[in-house]
Amino acid sequence: MTPFDTLTAPAVPLRLANVDTDQLLPGRFLRKPRSDGYDNYLFHDVRRGPDGTPRPDFPLNDPRWAGAPILVADRNFGGGSSREGAVYALVDAGIRAVIAPSFGDIFYSNAIKNGLLPIRLPIAEVERLWAIAEADSTAPLTIDLTARTVRPANAEPVGFEIDAFHRACLLAGTDDIDLTLAHADALAGFERADHAARSWRVPSA
Amino acid sequence: MAPALACRPAPATLRPMAAPTTLFEKIWRQHCVVERDDGQALLWIDRHLCHEGSFHAFDKLAHSGRKVRRPDLTFAVADHYVPTRDRAAGPRDPEIATMIRLLGQNAAANGVRLFGLDDPDQGIVHVVAPELGLTQPGITLVCGDSHTSTHGAFGALAFGIGASEVAHVLATQALWQKRPRTLRVSVDGRLGAHVTAKDLILAVIARIGADGAAGHVVEYAGEAVRALSMEARMTVCNMTIEAGGRAGMIAPDDTTFDWLHGRRYAPKGADWDAALVDWRGLASDPEAMFDREIVLDAAAIAPTVTWGTSPEHALPVTATVPDPAAEPDAGRRATLAAALAYMDLAPGTPLDGIAVDRVFIGSCTNARLDDLRAAAAVLKDRRAAVPLMVVPGSSAVKRAAEAEGLDRVFVAAGAEWLDSGCSMCAATNGDMVAPGQRCASTTNRNFRGRQGPGARTHLMSPAMAAAAAVTGRITDVRRLAS
Numbered sequence: 034m035t036p037f038d039t040l041t042a043p044a045v046p047l048r049l050a051n052v053d054t055d056q057l058l059p060g061r062f063l064r065k066p067r068s069d070g071y072d073n074y075l076f077h078d079v080r081r082g083p084d085g086t087p088r089p090d091f092p093l094n095d096p097r098w099a100g101a102p103i104l105v106a107d108r109n110f111g112g113g114s115s116r117e118g119a120v121y122a123l124v125d126a127g128i129r130a131v132i133a134p135s136f137g138d139i140f141y142s143n144a145i146k147n148g149l150l151p152i153r154l155p156i157a158e159v160e161r162l163w164a165i166a167e168a169d170s171t172a173p174l175t176i177d178l179t180a181r182t183v184r185p186a187n188a189e190p191v192g193f194e195i196d197a198f199h200r201a202c203l204l205a206g207t208d209d210i211d212l213t214l215a216h217a218d219a220l221a222g223f224e225r226a227d228h229a230a231r232s233w234r235v236p237s238a
Numbered sequence: 239m240a241p242a243l244a245c246r247p248a249p250a251t252l253r254p255m256a257a258p259t260t261l262f263e264k265i266w267r268q269h270c271v272v273e274r275d276d277g278q279a280l281l282w283i284d285r286h287l288c289h290e291g292s293f294h295a296f297d298k299l300a301h302s303g304r305k306v307r308r309p310d311l312t313f314a315v316a317d318h319y320v321p322t323r324d325r326a327a328g329p330r331d332p333e334i335a336t337m338i339r340l341l342g343q344n345a346a347a348n349g350v351r352l353f354g355l356d357d358p359d360q361g362i363v364h365v366v367a368p369e370l371g372l373t374q375p376g377i378t379l380v381c382g383d384s385h386t387s388t389h390g391a392f393g394a395l396a397f398g399i400g401a402s403e404v405a406h407v408l409a410t411q412a413l414w415q416k417r418p419r420t421l422r423v424s425v426d427g428r429l430g431a432h433v434t435a436k437d438l439i440l441a442v443i444a445r446i447g448a449d450g451a452a453g454h455v456v457e458y459a460g461e462a463v464r465a466l467s468m469e470a471r472m473t474v475c476n477m478t479i480e481a482g483g484r485a486g487m488i489a490p491d492d493t494t495f496d497w498l499h500g501r502r503y504a505p506k507g508a509d510w511d512a513a514l515v516d517w518r519g520l521a522s523d524p525e526a527m528f529d530r531e532i533v534l535d536a537a538a539i540a541p542t543v544t545w546g547t548s549p550e551h552a553l554p555v556t557a558t559v560p561d562p563a564a565e566p567d568a569g570r571r572a573t574l575a576a577a578l579a580y581m582d583l584a585p586g587t588p589l590d591g592i593a594v595d596r597v598f599i600g601s602c603t604n605a606r607l608d609d610l611r612a613a614a615a616v617l618k619d620r621r622a623a624v625p626l627m628v629v630p631g632s633s634a635v636k637r638a639a640e641a642e643g644l645d646r647v648f649v650a651a652g653a654e655w656l657d658s659g660c661s662m663c664a665a666t667n668g669d670m671v672a673p674g675q676r677c678a679s680t681t682n683r684n685f686r687g688r689q690g691p692g693a694r695t696h697l698m699s700p701a702m703a704a705a706a707a708v709t710g711r712i713t714d715v716r717r718l719a720s
Contacts, residue, residue, distance in 0.1 A: 050573045051448055055685040060666045063291055064319070064337050066460045078687045107569060109449035112482060113685060115384040117294060118398035133451045138484050139384055143400035156569075196416055197276040210302070213410045216272055216280060220412055223271040223282055229709065231516065233509035234284055235310060236372055238502050 034148035041127055041175040043101040045092050046163040050107035055141060057111065057119035065122055075122035095144035099169035102129040105162045108152075109133075111140025120147045130176055132183065134159055145199045148206060150176065152183060152193045161185075178204060260420055262455045262488050263396040265520070266658060269378050273414055273637065280412050285372060285394075287363050287381035288314040288350070288404070295382065295404035296344040308352055309349040311411060313372060315343055315356050315363040317463035318666045320659035326354065331668060332452045333412040334581070348408075361632020361658040364388040365603035368472065371501025371636055374516040375490035385602050387478040391471035393490035393520050394500070395455070398479065407625050409695070418484045419529040422522075424460035427536040432716045436469035436699035438462065439477040440542040441534065444552040451483030454530065457522060458488050462536035468497040471609035476603045478681050480549035489521035496603055541715055543589055544684045544697040551684070553589060555702070555714045561585035580686055581694050582674075590714050592696070595675040597622065597707040598689070599653075599700055600629030601658035601663035604680035609700040610639045614647040615678075616704035616715060623710035626653040627669070629661040651707070665689050678706035 062074040073129060075104070077143060078090045087094045104123070110133035111119060123131070130150040144151045154162075165172050165185050175184045184190035208215045228235065259267075271280040272589060286677055292314070299306070306312055307338060319337040321329050329335040338355055345352035353360050359370060366374045375393035382404040388397035399413065407413055415579075423442055443450070456478050458471075466474065471488050478486030495514060498504050505513040540554035553560070562574035562585065578585065583592070599605065599613050610630065628648045630636035636658055639645055645655045662669040663681040665688065671677045673692030680703045681688075682696040705715040 040321065043279070048569065048572065049576075050569065051550075053341050053683075053685045055683070055688045059687055059691065060664050063666060064333050067294060067297075078691045083692060107573070109447075109452075109563070112448055113384065113479075114685060115382055115386075115398040115400050117402060120400070135452055135482075137449070137482065138452055139398055139400055143402065146400065146402035192650070196273065198278045198414070208302075209414060210304070210406050210409050213280060213406065213412060213414070219272050220280070220282075220410065224411070227282060231455070231512075233376065233505040236285075236376070236503040 034131065034146070037148055037150050037178050037203045039177045040102065041173050042103055043098065043171050044103035044105050044132070044162060044166045044174050045098040045101045046166040047092055047104055048163060051109045051112060052106050053113035054111055054116050054119040054137070055113060058116060058122045063116055063118050070125045071118055071121040072125035072127070075126045088132070098166070100127065103176070104128055104131045105159060105166065106131065106133045107159065108135045110136050110154070113135035114137045117143045117147070120144050120149055122147050129166045131163060132159065140198050146203060148203060150203060152176070152207055154183065154191065154193055158191050208209065209215060228230040256668055257523035258527070258656070260396060260522040260526045260528065261393060261457055261520055261669055262420055265376055265378065266417065268376070269395070275626070277416055278414050279376055279417060281415050281535060283380055283407050283411050283413055284311060284377035284672050285367070285379040286312045286407050286411070287367055287379065287386070288312065288341070289317050289381070289383060290319045290341045290364050290399070290418060292382050293337065293340045293344065294401035295408060298401070298405040299408050304349060306310065306348040306408045307411045307563070312348070312350045312408070313367065314341055314345040314350050314352045315366050317361055317362045318660045318664050320355055320667060322429055322656040322661045322667065325657045331666070334695045341606045358633055360604045361634065362605070362660055363604060364476065365631035365635065369391065369501070371498055373503030373514070374498065374504065374630060380413065384479045385476050387483065388472050388476040388485045388602055390475040390478070390485050390487040391518070393487060393621055395485055397485040404623055406653050416562060417515060419454045421454040421483070421530040422528040423456055423458050423532045423534065425458070425462035425534045425536050426460050428446060428465065429462055429536045429539060431608065432542060432701055432719055433539055434699040434701065435466055435473040437539050437542040438536070439548065440544065440552040440697065441539045443477065443549045444482045444542070445534070446481055446532065446549040448480040448548045451478065451481040454480070454483055455485045455487060456483040457528070458486065463488060464491070466610055468493060469606040472606065475602055477549065480682055490517050535550070541699065541702050543566050543702065543712055544695070545581065545589060546574070547580055547684055547686050548577070549682070549684060549697065551577060552697070553588050555712065557589055559583045559585055559587040559589065574592050589712055592712045593626060593676070593710060594678045594696065594706050594712065596625040596664045596671065596677050597703050598627050598677055598679045598681065599703050600627065601633070601681040602631065602660070602683040604700050605629060605631030605635065607635050607638050609680065610635065610644050613700040613704040614644045616718060617653070617708065618647050619649040620651055620708045622652045622707040624707060626651065626707040627656060627662060628653050629656045630658045632658050654709070662689055671695070678703050678712060
C-alpha cells in the first residue's frame with residue numbers, strides 16, 4: 034500500500050451523515066475483481082438519478098471538486114458492512130483521506146489497511162472545513178500525519194487523534210502479516226499452552 | 239517496515255484476575271498473545287468463518303505465497319450468492335456462479351471444511367455455525383461479515399472484519415485489535431405480548447444511534463434479556479453492529495448450555511464437562527465496571543418499525559413519520575428530509591397503515607425456526623395481500639419448519655417458500671426489491687439501495703412482517719392477533 038505522510042490538496046464537502054458502506058459500494062459490485070479497479074462503483078447509485086444519469090447536485094459529480102483527494106463528511110461515515118470494497122472504491126477513485134466526526138469501526142480498520150487515512154474531527158471543525166471548501170473549491174487542506182494536524186490555508190492547524198500503531202502502519206505502508214510473523218514464537222507458544230489448557234475448544238465432529 | 243514497538247506478555251497469562259471483570263475482559267485476557275505498549279493486542283482466534291466474499295482474502299494469501307495456518311479452525315459456508323430458487327439448476331449469472339465455485343476451490347486448496355451449495359447443512363453462516371455447535375461460549379470468532387456479532391449471543395467475542403484482516407487471520411490465526419470500551423445495556427422487566435427481540439434491539443438503536451456503540455463491545459443484560467431464547471439472543475447481538483458496536487454479547491447460562499448440548503461440533507463426554515466448568519465462570523462478575531451503562535424498560539417497548547434509511551430511524555408502530563422541521567439542528571434536519579424523500583413519506587403519516595409492495599422474511603437476523611413459527615402463527619388461515627418471500631436461515635431450519643408444517647402455512651397464504659441464503663437482505667444473489675418498491679423486511683439494514691437500487695426498506699419483526707403481508711400495509715400485529 035502507498036505510505037501516507039503529508040498531503041496538501043482540496044477537499045470535497047459531503048454534508049451527509051450515515052454514509053454507509055452500501056452507498057459507498059452497492060452489494061452487487063462486491064463480486065468484481067479488484068484488478069479491474071473499483072473507482073467506477075464508488076457511490077454508484079447515490080450519484081446517479083433513477084434514469085442512470087449523474088446527479089449534478091452530488092458533490093463528487095461537481096466539476097469544481099473534480100480530483101479532490103480529501104472527503105469531508107458528517108457522522109458515522111462507513112457504517113454498516115465489513116466490505117473492504119467500500120475502501121477499494123474510495124482508494125481507486127483517488128481519495129486519500131476522509132474527515133468525519135465518527136466512522137464505522139470496521140470501515141476505519143479497513144481504511145488503515147489500505148493506506149486511506151480516516152480522521153476524526155469534532156462536528157464544529159467539520160462545519161468549518163465544509164464552509165472553506167464551499168467558498169473556494171480549490172482551497173487546499175494540509176494533512177500532516179506525523180504531526181497529526183489538519184491545516185486549511187491561512188488558518189491555524191487543528192489536531193486529531195490517531196492510534197500510534199495505526200499511524201506507524203500508514204507512515205510505513207506496512208503489511209501487518211509481516212509484523213505478526215515477527216511474533217511467531219509467542220504465537221506458537223500461546224497456541225501450545227492454550228491447546229494444553231482447553232483442548233476441547235478445537236472442534237471435532 | 240514494521241514499526242518497532244515493545245511487546246510484553248498478556249497480563250492474564252502471568253497473574254490471576256483480581257479485580258471484578260466483565261465477560262468481555264475475561265475472554266480478551268484469555269486470548270491475548272502479546273500486548274504492546276501502544277494498546278494493541280494480538281488476539282488468538284478460535285474460529286474463523288468464511289463465505290464467498292472471502293475471495294479477496296484468499297487472493298491476497300495466494301499472492302503472498304502463504305497458507306491457512308489452522309484449517310481445522312476455519313469453516314466456509316456458501317450463503318451470500320446462493321440461488322434461493324431452482325437450486326438444482328445452479329446460478330444463472332456466470333459471475334455469481336464463479337463466486338460460489340471460488341469458495342469451493344479456495345476451501346479445497348487450503349483443506350478447509352466447506353458447507354457448499356449442495357451440502358445438507360448449507361445456510362447463512364451466522365445461522366449454520368451456531369446450529370452445528372461451532373459457536374461456543376468464551377471463544378473468539380471472526381468472519382468477513384459485519385453480522386458476525388450474532389455469535390456473541392453464546393457469550394463469545396465475535397466480530398466482523400474486512401478482507402485484509404481475513405487474510406491476516408487465515409495466515410496467522412490471530413488479529414491485532416485495540417482494546418474496545420465496554421457498554422452494558424440492561425433491559426429490565428418483561429417484553430409485552432407480540433413484542434420481540436427485534437423490537438428490543440431496534441429500540442436500543444433508536445435510543446443510542448447508528449454510531450452510538452462505536453468503539454464498544456456491548457453486553458446485554460437484565461431480566462428481559464435473560465428470558466430470551468437463544469434464537470432471540472442471536473437477533474439482539476446480530477444487530478449490535480447497526481448501533482456501531484464492535485461486538486454484542488450475552489453471558490452464557492443454562493439456556494445457552496441446553497441449546498448447545500449434543501450439537502455436532504460441541505464438546506462431548508468429559509470434554510463437555512470440562513468446557514462447562516470453564517463456561518460457568520465467564521459471566522461478568524457482579525461488581526464489574528463498564529465504561530458506559532444504559533437501562534431500558536422492557537414494558538415500554540412496542541412493536542417497532544423503521545421509517546427512514548438508517549436503523550436508528552426506528553419508532554413504535556403507533557407513532558407517525560417525524561417532521562424534519564421539528565429538528566433544530568440544520569444538519570440533522572437535512573438528513574431527515576433526505577431520508578423521507580428517499581422513502582417517499584410525508585411527515586405526520588401514521589406508520590401503521592403505510593402500504594407496502596412486498597414482504598421479505600429471511601436473513602441472519604430473523605430466519606431461525608422461532609422466527610418462522612412467529613410469522614406462521616400470524617399467517618395461519620390467512621392470505622398474503624402482497625408478494626411474500628420466506629427464505630429460511632439454513633437448510634436445517636427449512637427441514638425443521640417443514641417437519642412441523644410451517645411451509646404449508648406459508649404456501650397456503652400465497653408465499654414463496656424458498657431455499658436458504660442471504661437472499662434479499664444482501665441482494666447479492668440477484669434477489670432484489672424493484673426500484674421504488676416498498677418492502678416490509680425482517681432484515682437488519684434499511685440503507686438506501688441495500689435491497690436493490692431504489693428499494694425502500696422497513697425493518698420489523700417476523701410477526702410484524704407477516705401482519706404486513708396479510709394487510710398489505712404496515713400493521714400493529716397486536717391488533718391482528720387479538
